[in-house]
Amino acid sequence: MDALLSIRHLQKSFHQRRLLDIENLSIAPAQAYVLTGTNGSGKSTLMRILAGLESVDAAEVQFQGKSASLSPYPRAMRDAIVYVHQHPVMFSTSVAENIGYGLLVRGVAKNIIAEKVEEAIEWAGIAHLRKNVPSFLSGGEKQRVALARARVLAPKLLLLDEPTANLDGAAREQVIALIPTLVSEGNSVIMACHDRDLIALPGVQRLKIRDGKLEVRKINTHGE
């Protein structure tokens, strides 16, 4: 199957220090990946590069079969790739308005926004929070609002930076349960994480950064 995104010879340095030197990164459609590596190995930096939030020194890029660049970052990729921060920033309006904001910016009609927001709220299991102000939500609730806010944009690739960090118990399980549904809807997902339960999700491909290089591990077939 053709890759959704493929990148060759990706290099990134900070202050003369070569952080990333990746020969080949290939992201298939409708596939989940976990990106692991020790603290400071460059996971967040790679995610930010893929989202167009960080510049890159060199790379050859193909996106949906067409040659592309990472800097400047093209509109087609900005529309199709959505980054979800570990501590999502939200406006002090309601949960529903936060979820619909990206669609409003894209000029989508209000009745369509309302429909999509409602669907995303149901999907994320946060109907009871619809009118709440995000600053009063727990970490797990905020992460589910952030996932719903990303999902309404129908991204081809979701970049989740430590989606379960600081969560435990039911909150963590609720977030983990949403990941396979994103993939079954046709999205690709890359999760930077240390969470063993995410790494062990069936069908997930492991990517590991070690000394700036990317190692591709086997796909989990049954979970581990």
Ligand SMILES: Nc1ncnc2c1ncn2[C@@H]1O[C@H](COP(=O)(O)OP(=O)(O)OP(=O)(O)O)[C@@H](O)[C@H]1O
């Ligand atoms: N803007 C920057 N300027 C200089 N150095 C930076 C910058 N951003 C990141 N770094 C450095 O690059 C390295 C990788 O950082 P990054 O946040 O990508 O690691 P990480 O693998 O996500 O770590 P963690 O698991 O702790 O979140 C770190 O040494 C960090 O200090």
